Amino acid sequence: KNEVEQSPQNLTAQEGEFITINCSYSVGISALHWLQQHPGGGIVSLFMLSSGKKKHGRLIATINIQEKHSSLHITASHPRDSAVYICAVWRGGADGLTFGKGTHLIIQP
Amino acid sequence: DTEVTQTPKHLVMGMTNKKSLKCEQHMGHRAMYWYKQKAKKPPELMFVYSYEKLSINESVPSRFSPECPNSSLLNLHLHALQPEDSALYLCASSPRDRSSGNTIYFGEGSWLTVV
Numbered sequence: 486k487n488e489v490e491q492s493p494q495n496l497t498a499q500e501g502e503f504i505t506i507n508c509s510y511s512v513g514i515s516a517l518h519w520l521q522q523h524p525g526g527g528i529v530s531l532f533m534l535s536s537g538k539k540k541h542g543r544l545i546a547t548i549n550i551q552e553k554h555s556s557l558h559i560t561a562s563h564p565r566d567s568a569v570y571i572c573a574v575w576r577g578g579a580d581g582l583t584f585g586k587g588t589h590l591i592i593q594p
Numbered sequence: 595d596t597e598v599t600q601t602p603k604h605l606v607m608g609m610t611n612k613k614s615l616k617c618e619q620h621m622g623h624r625a626m627y628w629y630k631q632k633a634k635k636p637p638e639l640m641f642v643y644s645y646e647k648l649s650i651n652e653s654v655p656s657r658f659s660p661e662c663p664n665s666s667l668l669n670l671h672l673h674a675l676q677p678e679d680s681a682l683y684l685c686a687s688s689p690r691d692r693s694s695g696n697t698i699y700f701g702e703g704s705w706l707t708v709v
Contacts, residue, residue, distance in 0.1 A: 516696035526682050527702035528637075535696070571636060575696050580650055581627060582698065584636035 488512045491572050491585035499593055504559040506588045508572030511553065518582065519546050519557045520571040528571070531557070562592045600685050600701035608709055609675060615704045617668040617685030623699075625690040626668040628660060631682040631703070643668060644690065675708045682706075 489510045498504055508517070519532045532539050532546040534555060539546050543562075548555040559566055569589050573582040598619045607613050617626065625644050629637035642650035643662040651660075657679075659671040668685060685701040 518696075518698065520700075525702070526684075526705065528684065528686075528700040530698055530700075533696055533698075573636075580625065580642045580644065580690075581639040581652075582637075586636055 487586070488576075488583050489572055489574055489585040491588050493588060494586065495589045495591075497591045497593065498562055500563060502562050502592075504562050504566070504590065504592075506557045506570050506572075506590070508555045508557070508585055509553060510555075510572075510574050510583075512574070512576050512583070514574040514576055516575045517548055517555050518573045518575075519555070520573055522569045522571060522587070524568075531570075559590075564592045564594050567591050598685055598687055598699050598701035600683075600704050602704060603702065604705045604707075606707045606709060607672065607675065609677070611675075612671070612673045614672065615670040615683055615685075615706070617670075617701055618666055619687040619699070620666055621687065621689070621699070622665070623687035623689050624665065625688045626662065627686040627688070628668070628670050629684040629686065631684055637684055641670075672706070675706075677708050680707045 492507050516533050516535045518530050520528050521531050522528045534548040543560045545558040569587045571587045572585040601616045627642050628640040630640050631637040639652050640654045641660040646662045657674045661669040682703045682705055684703045686698050688698045
């Protein structure tokens with residue numbers, strides 16, 4: 486079993502839909518990142534969470550430390566949101582991120 | 595400046611060539627990382643430098659040789675690579691200090707093709 490599990494692996498939705506991507510982890514962490522990767526390759530950290538909830542524009546990220554679960558929500562989705570979204574954790578005492586397998590999101594006009 | 599700059603963006607090399615990938619950041623970050631990413635897979639950690647010293651080598655073959663000349667630069671020297679080494683190579687940096695230690699910044703990556 487992977488230490489970081491994401492669902493769904495693939496998601497296709499219509500423009501304007503509310504999107505939710507889930508992440509569960511089985512290890513102790515010091516922080517969790519939601520990352521976005523476009524086909525060009527570069528990765529951007531959208532959020533870093535150690536507790537609670539963060540909002541940036543149309544994106545919202547939540548984390549429940551007790552349940553070892555995090556969600557990324559996109560409101561009013563747009564085709565430019567099409568990308569791979571990756572959940573990654575900093576494990577306590579270790580270096581380097583541990584990644585989920587990613588969610589490939591396509592938003593159709 | 596919150597950028598991690600990687601060069602070259604694309605590299606095609608033969609199996610007998612010697613080449614290098616370069617990574618640079620000027621954010622004063624003390625930890626720098628090399629990741630390898632194959633198509634439709636998450637990144638895999640290769641090396642970690644902490645305070646310019648190699649702290650993690652994830653059992654990477656010796657045909658990959660990292661170097662950290664100073665706190666802003668990270669190189670990955672490539673020699674006698676195999677076609678299966680073709681991948682996107684990502685550099686990242688992180689402060690790893692008490693106040694903002696868990697933030698991380700990635701470069702755009704270097705697309706490597708071994709022929």
